[in-house]
Amino acid sequence: MLYAPNRAPSAKEPKPLFFPVSPFLLFSGIQATFRVYLRQNGKYVLYTREEDRLQDTHRQKLFDMGVRSVYVLSEQKEAYESYLEEHLDAFLDNETIPSEQRAETFHSLSSGIVEEFFEHRLPTNAGGPIYDRVQKLVRSSVRFLSKSDSLRDVSRLITHTYKTYAHCLHVFIYATAIYSTMSGMDEEALVRNGLGALLHDIGKTRIDKAVLDKPGKLTDAEWAGMRQHPMHGAAICSNLPLAGDTINCILFHHERFDGGGYPAGLVGEAIPLAVRVVTVCDVYDALTSDRAYAPAVTPFEALSIMRDQMADHFDMEIYRRLVLVLSGAKVV
Numbered sequence: 001m002l003y004a005p006n007r008a009p010s011a012k013e014p015k016p017l018f019f020p021v022s023p024f025l026l027f028s029g030i031q032a033t034f035r036v037y038l039r040q041n042g043k044y045v046l047y048t049r050e051e052d053r054l055q056d057t058h059r060q061k062l063f064d065m066g067v068r069s070v071y072v073l074s075e076q077k078e079a080y081e082s083y084l085e086e087h088l089d090a091f092l093d094n095e096t097i098p099s100e101q102r103a104e105t106f107h108s109l110s111s112g113i114v115e116e117f118f119e120h121r122l123p124t125n126a127g128g129p130i131y132d133r134v135q136k137l138v139r140s141s142v143r144f145l146s147k148s149d150s151l152r153d154v155s156r157l158i159t160h161t162y163k164t165y166a167h168c169l170h171v172f173i174y175a176t177a178i179y180s181t182m183s184g185m186d187e188e189a190l191v192r193n194g195l196g197a198l199l200h201d202i203g204k205t206r207i208d209k210a211v212l213d214k215p216g217k218l219t220d221a222e223w224a225g226m227r228q229h230p231m232h233g234a235a236i237c238s239n240l241p242l243a244g245d246t247i248n249c250i251l252f253h254h255e256r257f258d259g260g261g262y263p264a265g266l267v268g269e270a271i272p273l274a275v276r277v278v279t280v281c282d283v284y285d286a287l288t289s290d291r292a293y294a295p296a297v298t299p300f301e302a303l304s305i306m307r308d309q310m311a312d313h314f315d316m317e318i319y320r321r322l323v324l325v326l327s328g329a330k331v332v
């Protein structure tokens with residue numbers, strides 16, 4: 001239902017009062033928890049109220065009117081973001097919404113949730129509502145991330161500045177694309193392994209930032225401390241109800257296929273399959289990110305380095321799957 005125009009905000013009021021949203025984010029039949037406005041002749045016009053169910057017809061009508069942005073009050077941003085998060089699975093599975101739009105929403109929501117988990121809630125408490133949000137994020141997004149169009153559209157949004165939380169999110173994205181090419185990988189396995197990929201470097205939240213961001217070579221003592229991060233990660237997560245596959249990704253992602261890794265020196269297929277996928281994606285994302293000690297290289301260069309200089313580190317069958325999913329998504 002279209003409501004009568006309300007009072008336009010005065011030019012003297014603090015800005016921004018509204019933020020733009022794509023009409024595609026108006027779902028079918030779900031009750032909104034915020035108001036939606038149109039912008040007409042320089043004024044904001046109330047379109048739907050909090051109690052309204054946002055129907056497909058709203059979206060279609062707006063599309064027919066040529067409307068490409070609607071507006072939400074900045075003071076209702078939290079309600080809007082909770083609404084997206086609550087209904088993320090329905091949104092990501094909705095094939096009537098363009099994949100680019102779903103990718104953007106996934107990327108912006110997941111970045112916020114994972115950043116909060118890594119940067120603000122750790123290392124003191126990995127549990128509670130923030131962990132529930134992380135787990136729900138993984139459960140809501142693995143089906144979407146299993147589609148090659150999704151990797152294509154999400155990878156365009158990936159920034160190449162290294163931050164631990166962003167790196168973990170990227171590894172989750174790449175790893176889920178690889179897991180979904182494997183037989184016998186049902187949705188529960190995607191969730192368990194995806195969570196492992198997302199949390200794999202959580203132990204770095206206990207490493208001194210000066211060491212993490214050090215531009216030069218680490219001293220022996222700093223390196224010894226850095227090598228503790230898988231154990232820190234397992235300790236941080238010890239109070240969470242994680243599956244064995246998930247814990248394995250945290251604890252063993254620095255094992256090498258030739259046995260030269262840490263902390264256990266596992267060799268070959270003794271390293272669990274889920275972990276071998278995380279290891280390949282971990283190195284690929286690190287190489288393609290600007291780190292304190294080395295600039296980012298292109299995806300093609302990263303894959304060449306991994307093949308020519310690091311082949312002993314990986315299960316090369318997994319490496320080939322990474323090349324396949326990246327080329328399928330037109331990343332390389």
Ligand SMILES: [Fe+2]
Nearest residue numbers: 200201253254
């Ligand atoms: Fe790591």
